[in-house]
Amino acid sequence: MQHHNPGAFPDGFLWGASTSAYQVEGAWNEDGKGPSVIDKATFHDGITDFTVTSDHYHRFKEDIALLAEMGLKTYRFSIAWSRLYPDGDGELNPAGVAFYQQLINEICRQGIEPLVTLYHFDLPWALQQDGGWSNRRTVAAFERFAITCFEQYGQQVKYWLTINEQNMMILKGDVIGTLPPGTPDPQRTLYQQNHHMMLAQAKAMVACHQRLPQAKIGPAPNISCIYAASARPEDVLAADNFSALRNWLYLDLAVHGRYNNVVWAFLQQRGWLPTIEADDMATIAAGKPDFIAFNYYASATVSADMPEVARGELNSKQQADQQMAGIDKTVYVGCNNPHLKQNQFGWYIDPVGFRITAREIYARYALPLIVTENGLGAFDTLEAGNKIYDDYRIAYLREHIAQLRLAIADGVELFGYCPWSAIDLVSTHQGISKRYGFVYVNRDEQDLKDLARYRKKSFFWYQQLIASNGTTP
Numbered sequence: 096m097q098h099h100n101p102g103a104f105p106d107g108f109l110w111g112a113s114t115s116a117y118q119v120e121g122a123w124n125e126d127g128k129g130p131s132v133i134d135k136a137t138f139h140d141g142i143t144d145f146t147v148t149s150d151h152y153h154r155f156k157e158d159i160a161l162l163a164e165m166g167l168k169t170y171r172f173s174i175a176w177s178r179l180y181p182d183g184d185g186e187l188n189p190a191g192v193a194f195y196q197q198l199i200n201e202i203c204r205q206g207i208e209p210l211v212t213l214y215h216f217d218l219p220w221a222l223q224q225d226g227g228w229s230n231r232r233t234v235a236a237f238e239r240f241a242i243t244c245f246e247q248y249g250q251q252v253k254y255w256l257t258i259n260e261q262n263m264m265i266l267k268g269d270v271i272g273t274l275p276p277g278t279p280d281p282q283r284t285l286y287q288q289n290h291h292m293m294l295a296q297a298k299a300m301v302a303c304h305q306r307l308p309q310a311k312i313g314p315a316p317n318i319s320c321i322y323a324a325s326a327r328p329e330d331v332l333a334a335d336n337f338s339a340l341r342n343w344l345y346l347d348l349a350v351h352g353r354y355n356n357v358v359w360a361f362l363q364q365r366g367w368l369p370t371i372e373a374d375d376m377a378t379i380a381a382g383k384p385d386f387i388a389f390n391y392y393a394s395a396t397v398s399a400d401m402p403e404v405a406r407g408e409l410n411s412k413q414q415a416d417q418q419m420a421g422i423d424k425t426v427y428v429g430c431n432n433p434h435l436k437q438n439q440f441g442w443y444i445d446p447v448g449f450r451i452t453a454r455e456i457y458a459r460y461a462l463p464l465i466v467t468e469n470g471l472g473a474f475d476t477l478e479a480g481n482k483i484y485d486d487y488r489i490a491y492l493r494e495h496i497a498q499l500r501l502a503i504a505d506g507v508e509l510f511g512y513c514p515w516s517a518i519d520l521v522s523t524h525q526g527i528s529k530r531y532g533f534v535y536v537n538r539d540e541q542d543l544k545d546l547a548r549y550r551k552k553s554f555f556w557y558q559q560l561i562a563s564n565g566t567t568p
């Protein structure tokens with residue numbers, strides 16, 4: 096890691112922004128793309144589907160030009176597995192390969208470093224029909240898909256991410272649409288799936304290092320800061336339980352190649368232990384990440400038990416959103432945090448928790464970090480002259496970046512920051528009206544309008560911030 100002034104962003108810091116294929120591309124069935132689990136999922140009434148989204152598939156040149164204008168050093172996007180392999184692991188689709196080649200060419204031509212997520216929630220439907228991640232066959236299919244990406248794009252892409260938010264797929268797959276309704280015995284199934292994803296991730300990391308010695312690859316979980324509701328020891332224990340289940344299980348396996356002991360005991364007591372074959376743990380241990388990417392939006396607070404949980408309202412809120420702790424009454428109960436404000440969707444806004452999280456991850460794993468998501472979902476309004484005054488988003492990002500600077504002063508090795516999202520796109524389960532982008536996409540839930548792109552106020556703010564390497568307020 097380069098030497099730098101304490102608390103300053105290092106030279107070459109990767110200021111970026113993020114998207115994912117299924118949330119931004121549209122063209123869900125064009126040029127030979129196969130369906131994914133998301134294309135088959137059902138979401139709430141009145142909310143758009145994922146067929147068109149922001150139509151980035153057809154407008155990527157215009158979009159990348161806007162990102163270059165904003166001054167991005169890196170752009171994080173994902174490759175839709177079922178564009179390359181419509182059936183998950185059958186024939187390679189040349190039109191899918193060509194699309195990402197053009198996209199990467201354009202990103203590089205604009206002087207932006209591509210940061211590629213291999214898999215962001217959109218498992219090919221053909222694999223899902225065959226059991227998805229419950230079937231070990233999916234491990235080999237993922238390895239093959241990853242190798243194809245390394246072979247096709249490895250000359251231009253140096254930074255790779257394996258699986259986006261594996262922990263959210265395990266804990267909140269019903270909310271984000273990756274867990275098909277009616278999945279039998281979901282808890283046991285999910286921890287078996289988790290084990291298979293760990294194998295798949297490790298194999299992809301090994302394959303990347305073998306083929307692309309200059310490349311760097313890492314996992315991209317969603318890591319949250321977990322507080323105890325009080326200084327009561329039982330509450331502190333509950334926070335420790337939830338941190339293990341939500342955060343450390345995934346990174347302990349990815350980095351150290353071993354199961355977190357607290358989670359192992361939790362699974363054992365419930366009869367949810369995965370089946371582990373003879374070489375599995377050696378395979379997992381062989382995969383060595385070069386860095387840890389993490390997504391951070393909010394902190395969560397838990398107690399050992401709490402009277403307010405008896406109230407159904409909190410209970411359903413805790414279960415229905417991915418940034419709420421949720422409840423397992425035997426080990427932790429999600430609860431409110433009176434010290435923090437919430438966004439329009441109930442997520443706790445916690446910049447200091449961001450600093451704590453970066454410090455915790457670095458202390459546990461001593462690997463360089465990059466933030467691959469952070470941001471504010473909000474109902475933006477389009478004002479006269481196609482202006483969007485998203486000062487609330489600027490405030491959120493400014494406060495979070497200030498805490499990152501303090502984390503760097505604390506000695507955390509941090510090499511990039513990619514807020515969610517580069518341009519407006521469709522939220523996992525709350526539609527296009529929950530916007531995150533620096534660029535406004537002119538459409539609403541049901542009316543596609545003209546899909547024109549407008550620079551928000553935050554676009555100009557981020558442009559200045561990048562130009563000053565994070566020193567402008």
Ligand code: BGP
Nearest residue numbers: 115259260263472521522523524
């Ligand atoms: C993360 C996902 C993204 C994204 C973001 C915001 O969980 O990696 O895909 O959408 O959170 O969440 P949401 O869209 O639910 O507001």
